[in-house]
Amino acid sequence: MTGRSHDVAVIGGDGIGPEVLAEALKVVDAAGVTLHTTDYDLGADRYARTGEVLSDSVLEELRGQDAILLGAVGPPVGDTTIPAGTLERGLLLRMRFELDLFINMRPFMGAPGSIAAGADFVVIRENTEGTYAGEGGFLRKGTPHEVATQGSVNTRMGAERCVRFAYDLAERRPARRLTLVHKTNVLTFAGDLWQRTFAEVGGEYPEVMRDYNHVDAACIYLVERPASYDVIVTDNLFGDILTDLAGAVCGGIGFAASANLNAARTGPSMFEPVHGAAHDIAGSNKANPLAAIRSASLMLDFLGEADAASRIDKAVADFISSDQLSHPPSGADAWSTTSIGTAIAERL
Numbered sequence: 001m002t003g004r005s006h007d008v009a010v011i012g013g014d015g016i017g018p019e020v021l022a023e024a025l026k027v028v029d030a031a032g033v034t035l036h037t038t039d040y041d042l043g044a045d046r047y048a049r050t051g052e053v054l055s056d057s058v059l060e061e062l063r064g065q066d067a068i069l070l071g072a073v074g075p076p077v078g079d080t081t082i083p084a085g086t087l088e089r090g091l092l093l094r095m096r097f098e099l100d101l102f103i104n105m106r107p108f109m110g111a112p113g114s115i116a117a118g119a120d121f122v123v124i125r126e127n128t129e130g131t132y133a134g135e136g137g138f139l140r141k142g143t144p145h146e147v148a149t150q151g152s153v154n155t156r157m158g159a160e161r162c163v164r165f166a167y168d169l170a171e172r173r174p175a176r177r178l179t180l181v182h183k184t185n186v187l188t189f190a191g192d193l194w195q196r197t198f199a200e201v202g203g204e205y206p207e208v209m210r211d212y213n214h215v216d217a218a219c220i221y222l223v224e225r226p227a228s229y230d231v232i233v234t235d236n237l238f239g240d241i242l243t244d245l246a247g248a249v250c251g252g253i254g255f256a257a258s259a260n261l262n263a264a265r266t267g268p269s270m271f272e273p274v275h276g277a278a279h280d281i282a283g284s285n286k287a288n289p290l291a292a293i294r295s296a297s298l299m300l301d302f303l304g305e306a307d308a309a310s311r312i313d314k315a316v317a318d319f320i321s322s323d324q325l326s327h328p329p330s331g332a333d334a335w336s337t338t339s340i341g342t343a344i345a346e347r348l
């Protein structure tokens with residue numbers, strides 16, 4: 001413990017978001033770290049009540065925090081009252097872009113019984129550019145001659161800072177292997193920029209073994225030999241898709257944590273489980289809080305609380321690898337959100 005208190009904005013959000021964050025905060029407390037938290041009411045619910053997604057003034061308040069912990073945001077599946085993209089672009093992507101959270105780091109560990117059992121790899125996803133940048137538009141919308149374009153924005157600066165972060169990480173890991181995933185055989189402009197950047201920056205990291213996979217092949221390898229990966233670096237959209245696949249092969253998206261990092265530390269970073277709001281199980285104490293707990297530990301690590309973070313990681317890893325999830329606590333038919341949180345907290 002550093003003994004410092006950290007200012008953390010807590011955005012529980014929608015559905016199971018608040019429930020899983022409550023367990024994450026329980027575990028942080030048990031690890032002996034003091035957080036000074038401020039709750040922010042944001043998400044689909046808030047939008048339905050007030051019509052507001054993320055105001056400039058709330059964004060300014062968030063800038064003043066040390067970190068942001070987010071549960072999940074989004075309306076129930078099938079909801080038609082909120083136009084597609086309103087919350088995604090207005091809240092989540094707005095925070096990623098405006099706070100310059102240019103790295104999306106998603107670590108994976110194959111759970112026992114999953115097809116990736118024993119795998120241990122990290123995906124570094126570029127988080128501010130690519131097809132997510134919002135470049136494009138319509139021509140002649142609504143007519144038979146309608147045109148829609150959606151460009152992919154790739155800057156040398158954006159690719160380079162992402163690739164460099166990935167090399168730095170790979171260099172600190174025992175396997176020291178970094179795989180660039182792209183589609184250079186078809187995306188010959190963006191792919192060329194990424195590949196050149198990857199090769200040039202790689203010259204500064206002679207200890208790191210470099211590899212390249214096309215994204216379609218990477219999907220096969222993630223299913224057939226996930227344990228062969230160490231660190232993967234990729235663009236925004238490929239990273240979005242690959243990390244859902246990685247979550248699925250590693251035992252389910254309920255385990256997948258993520259860190260949206262402003263790695264230059266010019267402002268707060270944001271930490272969130274990869275899963276969504278799962279309105280269908282909200283309020284029933286059924287959601288798996290491990291992804292939120294792991295996201296909180298990524299946050300502690302980034303805030304300089306490496307010791308507490310590694311104790312939480314170890315507690316979670318032991319809990320998963322000893323297959324506790326298949327053995328509910330005595331007297332119960334199944335684990336609940338709160339009993340998992342308590343079990344991890346008790347191991348600290």
Ligand code: IPM
Pocket residue numbers: 088089092093240274
């Ligand atoms: C994720 C999510 C988001 C993304 C959505 C909700 C905008 O799928 O964090 O992976 O596409 O990045």
Ligand code: MN
Pocket residue numbers: 240241244
């Ligand atoms: Mn996604």
